[in-house]
Amino acid sequence: MKASSQTVGYDSLTNFLGDKPHPYIGEVLYLKGKPAFQRNEGYENFVIDYKIDKLKKDNVYQCCDYYNAKYDALHGHSFKVTAVLPHPKAVSKPYPYASLFFLQLQDVVNNQTCYYEYDTKLASKFPFTVVGYYEKIKNNSIGNNYVFKNAEVRKLTGKNPQPGELWKCTDMIIENEENKIAMKFANGAGISFTVPYDEVAGTYNAAEAFTETAAAGYKQRFGNENWNALLYNQLKNGMSEEMCRVAWGEPNRTNNLSDGTEQWVYETRYLYFKGGKLTRVQ
Incomplete structure (x- = not known):
């Protein structure tokens, strides 16, 4: 059995290439x-x-x-x-x-x-x-400012952050314990922490941080009140599907119910939508 003759180059944008290895x-x-x-x-x-x-x-x-x-x-x-x-x-x-x-x-x-x-x-x-x-994500990340969800900062620092507080990426490493990619951050007050890259990027669950540019875009689109709520992972009726994805990430699966409601299934929670707007959190 022969190897494929495909010569498509690797663009370094994704670690896992799925069905195109x-x-x-x-x-x-x-x-x-x-x-x-x-x-x-x-x-x-x-x-x-x-x-x-x-x-x-x-x-x-x-x-x-x-x-x-x-x-x-x-x-x-x-x-x-x-x-x-x-x-x-x-x-x-x-x-x-x-x-x-x-x-x-x-x-x-x-x-x-x-x-x-x-x-x-x-x-x-x-x-x-x-x-x-x-190497690519390291070059693209160091020196950039990020906005973290509030619970993540509290978990990492033990302090209550200001909504929208900026944290600069100072380094990216492969940490010693499990050899996973991790990012180092610091704020203007000299507080620092290290967090797995997958948590920042939302590789498996909802992203815990956003670049300053992305955060500004969300704040402008969603409005200050909604954006601050999302930084606390708080949802309320009337929020859009995009807002819910920002807070909770992609659902494990979705179901179309007989009354026209769309149900999003997470590990232990459910969201219900009509016309693209959140109607209930269970």
Whole structure:
């Protein structure tokens, strides 16, 4: 089975490429760490030969913690992507294998070749930071001012912030514990904190911060009263769908009810809309 001949370059705008992984070719991936309580599980989906079952222990790269690669053997390694290969079973069994690929990797530490089974549907399971992505967002973030949601600042500093207070990004790092991208911020009073980039960007949940430019745009569109409420994650009837997304992020799913109401389902809460306006919070 041959690697794709696609040569579309990586634009460094996204860490996880979903169902279009071929631009990873030529990029360097940095393997992220795990919380202490997960380290004994090792790293899953690393194999020596992508044509052999990944559950065969003698095919696990840097075997083994359970049936996975040893955590201590791979933690902190970088890998260069040399090819992207379709799953060997993708033709004979499109479901579920059509959504799986193998990234052919060169381990930068020891120059060995291995393969990582890449699932196009599971962004949260992707264990790498693309070095080019990290460098780009670092260059684009340092020196910029951000407005944080009030609860986030209170959690990080123990102080009640002023609504709309500006925090300057002073640095971006890969923190030591879990090797995740983190951003450092400080305000004019010299108070500083460090926060995971995914929380700022809203990678998995609602964004906890906005660039000064984006915040000014929201404030102008929504009005000062609504904007300040959203910084506290507070919703009220009549708010638009966009306002609710800013406060709570994208819903897990939506349902169209028989009375013409649209229901947004979050983990433990529900929102109801008619004509694009919020009518009830449950």
